[in-house]
Amino acid sequence: MKSPHKVLSVAPLFFLLTFHTLAFPAQDDQPGTRPSNGHICIGCVVVVSVIEQLAQVHNSTAQASMERLCSYLPEQLFLKSTCYLVVSMFGPDIIKLLSADMNADVVCHTLEFCKQDAGQPLCHLYPLPKAPWEFTLEKARQMVKRSPTLKYSRSDSDICSLPFLVKICQKIKLAIENSVPFKDVDSDKYSIFPTLRGYHWRGRDCNDSDGTVYPGRRPDDWDIHQDSNCNGIWGVDPKDGIPYEKKFCEGSQPRGIILLGDSAGAHFRISPEWITASQMALKSFFNLPTALTNELNWPQLSGATGFLNGYSRIKENSLYLRLRERNHCNHRDYQNLSKNGASSQNLKKFIESLSRNQLLDHPAIVIYAMIGNDVCNGRRDPVPEMTTPEQLYSKVTETLKFLNSHLPNGSHVFLSGLPDGTFLWDNLHDRYHPLGQLNEDVTYDQFYTFLSCLQVSPCHGWMSSNKTLRTLTSQRAEQLSDTLKKIATSQRFTNFNLFYVDFDFQEITKEWQRRGGQPWQLIEPVDGFHPNEVALLLLADRFWNKVQRQWPEVLGKENPFNPQIKQVFGDQGGH
Numbered sequence: 001m002k003s004p005h006k007v008l009s010v011a012p013l014f015f016l017l018t019f020h021t022l023a024f025p026a027q028d029d030q031p032g033t034r035p036s037n038g039h040i041c042i043g044c045v046v047v048v049s050v051i052e053q054l055a056q057v058h059n060s061t062a063q064a065s066m067e068r069l070c071s072y073l074p075e076q077l078f079l080k081s082t083c084y085l086v087v088s089m090f091g092p093d094i095i096k097l098l099s100a101d102m103n104a105d106v107v108c109h110t111l112e113f114c115k116q117d118a119g120q121p122l123c124h125l126y127p128l129p130k131a132p133w134e135f136t137l138e139k140a141r142q143m144v145k146r147s148p149t150l151k152y153s154r155s156d157s158d159i160c161s162l163p164f165l166v167k168i169c170q171k172i173k174l175a176i177e178n179s180v181p182f183k184d185v186d187s188d189k190y191s192i193f194p195t196l197r198g199y200h201w202r203g204r205d206c207n208d209s210d211g212t213v214y215p216g217r218r219p220d221d222w223d224i225h226q227d228s229n230c231n232g233i234w235g236v237d238p239k240d241g242i243p244y245e246k247k248f249c250e251g252s253q254p255r256g257i258i259l260l261g262d263s264a265g266a267h268f269r270i271s272p273e274w275i276t277a278s279q280m281a282l283k284s285f286f287n288l289p290t291a292l293t294n295e296l297n298w299p300q301l302s303g304a305t306g307f308l309n310g311y312s313r314i315k316e317n318s319l320y321l322r323l324r325e326r327n328h329c330n331h332r333d334y335q336n337l338s339k340n341g342a343s344s345q346n347l348k349k350f351i352e353s354l355s356r357n358q359l360l361d362h363p364a365i366v367i368y369a370m371i372g373n374d375v376c377n378g379r380r381d382p383v384p385e386m387t388t389p390e391q392l393y394s395k396v397t398e399t400l401k402f403l404n405s406h407l408p409n410g411s412h413v414f415l416s417g418l419p420d421g422t423f424l425w426d427n428l429h430d431r432y433h434p435l436g437q438l439n440e441d442v443t444y445d446q447f448y449t450f451l452s453c454l455q456v457s458p459c460h461g462w463m464s465s466n467k468t469l470r471t472l473t474s475q476r477a478e479q480l481s482d483t484l485k486k487i488a489t490s491q492r493f494t495n496f497n498l499f500y501v502d503f504d505f506q507e508i509t510k511e512w513q514r515r516g517g518q519p520w521q522l523i524e525p526v527d528g529f530h531p532n533e534v535a536l537l538l539l540a541d542r543f544w545n546k547v548q549r550q551w552p553e554v555l556g557k558e559n560p561f562n563p564q565i566k567q568v569f570g571d572q573g574g575h
């Protein structure tokens with residue numbers, strides 16, 4: 001299966017993230033989610049670029065800038081010590097090469113983190129050196145000739161198999177396993193732990209020792225004795241003896257929200273602060289450990305299920321927060337079943353983790369948003385790998401049957417169309433990538449070409465200078481959207497109503513421009529692919545308004561008791 005997004009996740013701090021991948025084998029048992037040679041190559045190029053640029057920014061030696069980089073990293077997950085370890089192994093060679101004005105491409109090929117396989121093109125991020133490539137590389141090799149690091153063969157893509165790293169890999173793995181309830185990571189339980197697919201992904205469980213207590217269920221005995229649905233409303237009003245849950249929530253038709261999404265739904269993101277030398281400081285990496293344990297996703301900020309205030313400071317709220325705002329009885333009833341690399345074709349693997357009891361739980365609004373991976377992959381020729389309309393039709397029908405047998409009656413399901421990703425190239429190709437801003441030497445065109453060359457592009461079809469290919473990709477996306485539309489208008493299910501909504505990036509771009517913004521500001525700068533937080537929130541806004549206009553019954557009524565709930569229960573226990 002294609003799992004394009006692991007890709008960039010391995011890019012910035014390749015060695016650290018390799019450990020991360022190693023530590024989570026159970027979540028992704030498909031091969032190919034381990035970093036490939038291509039991932040390691042990008043990782044090396046990014047790290048060496050950062051070292052080089054830090055030296056430039058601070059007018060320091062490469063040695064000092066490596067130490068600076070390690071000193072910025074947090075201690076958690078062994079990040080700092082791993083950094084020092086790797087520096088002690090490769091530092092001397094990197095210093096030699098950088099001081100001879102070799103760029104990151106040359107350094108990484110010399111150290112064999114990047115390789116040009118026979119008959120394959122040479123993959124490079126920066127413009128090629130003026131001297132012929134073979135000549136430059138040979139010269140560089142001579143410089144590090146007797147260096148011990150070259151003794152290790154890097155033919156194996158798993159960096160943890162390098163002899164001097166085996167031990168620390170094991171240690172890190174153990175540390176991660178022991179510090180969190182690792183066994184629960186893939187179960188359908190709700191959790192009191194924020195990451196490792198805990199409550200950043202679903203509403204927080206309010207009593208971990210009782211399996212009948214979880215967000216979204218109909219209250220048990222009106223929650224007289226305990227908060228069985230975790231919405232923060234329970235107990236009895238001493239004034240009249242009526243249970244609060246009955247008084248405030250009965251007849252308010254509570255409902256939850258469930259997102260079936262891909263990395264966009266999960267809100268995949270690599271912070272530009274992690275790779276931008278000119279702004280790098282101690283605080284740049286504070287959020288890295290949390291991000292790593294969330295597979296580099298930020299569901300707590302995402303458009304559908306987010307509940308924290310993010311970095312964007314725009315006023316729009318996630319769909320979950322709006323549903324909660326409309327009826328406080330919906331508090332904590334969200335599930336984010338989004339996964340990097342998810343598509344119509346592999347959704348089956350994880351949809352089983354959907355947690356809704358048809359008899360005991362409230363209805364749900366389910367949003368099916370596989371917006372990229374059915375047309376996006378990193379193959380040299382991506383077209384044959386794309387999902388066909390027939391394949392889509394059959395898989396989505398299966399998914400809907402599954403939902404019909406798991407969702408409480410009265411639920412609603414939305415199929416989201418695919419975007420037309422040509423806006424990526426149109427808005428970014430001649431802009432500088434964060435790695436190219438300091439010296440104005442890497443555009444997104446170059447960055448995309450580098451990723452495709454290494455066959456690790458999250459979406460070769462749209463992240464390409466080949467216009468024919470971009471057009472083909474858009475055509476397929478449109479056919480798939482039409483198929484979803486057809487399904488929504490022709491199929492009927494007993495337990496939910498089915499709707500289709502467009503994924504209209506053009507509309508939100510216009511909205512953003514009306515507010516004085518630029519289209520490129522809606523895309524994650526590091527990967528040049530994912531919609532960012534602003535885009536996700538604008539999309540959520542559009543979705544909400546459309547539903548409110550066309551199908552208001554989906555959202556339910558405003559609960560007139562909201563002010564009383566707030567008065568008695570405050571923030572209802574928070575999130």
Ligand SMILES: *[C@@H]1O[C@H](CO)[C@@H](O)[C@H](O)[C@H]1NC(C)=O
Nearest residue numbers: 055056057058059060061064
């Ligand atoms: C950079 O450092 C070198 C040697 O330490 C010094 O000679 C030079 O003036 C410095 N350049 C700047 C721009 O500070």
Ligand SMILES: *[C@@H]1O[C@H](CO)[C@@H](O)[C@H](O)[C@H]1NC(C)=O
Nearest residue numbers: 206207208209210225226227
């Ligand atoms: C959690 O559930 C257990 C078992 O049902 C119960 O004994 C305990 O009182 C509950 N705790 C809270 C805080 O409600």
Ligand SMILES: *[C@@H]1O[C@H](CO)[C@@H](O)[C@H](O)[C@H]1NC(C)=O
Nearest residue numbers: 408409410411493494495496
């Ligand atoms: C679902 O609920 C609707 C009314 O809301 C009812 O007409 C229908 O019979 C119910 N379906 C099932 C399978 O219970």
Ligand SMILES: *[C@@H]1O[C@H](CO)[C@@H](O)[C@H](O)[C@H]1NC(C)=O
Nearest residue numbers: 381382383466467468469472
């Ligand atoms: C552009 O993409 C099309 C479709 O995949 C392909 O047939 C064509 O060879 C490509 N052109 C170039 C110059 O690579």
Ligand SMILES: CC(=O)N[C@H]1CO[C@H](CO)[C@@H](O)[C@@H]1O
Nearest residue numbers: 186187197337338339350353
């Ligand atoms: C699709 C997806 O990623 N689902 C995840 C939801 O969260 C649970 C754990 O809480 C994971 O097991 C699922 O894989």
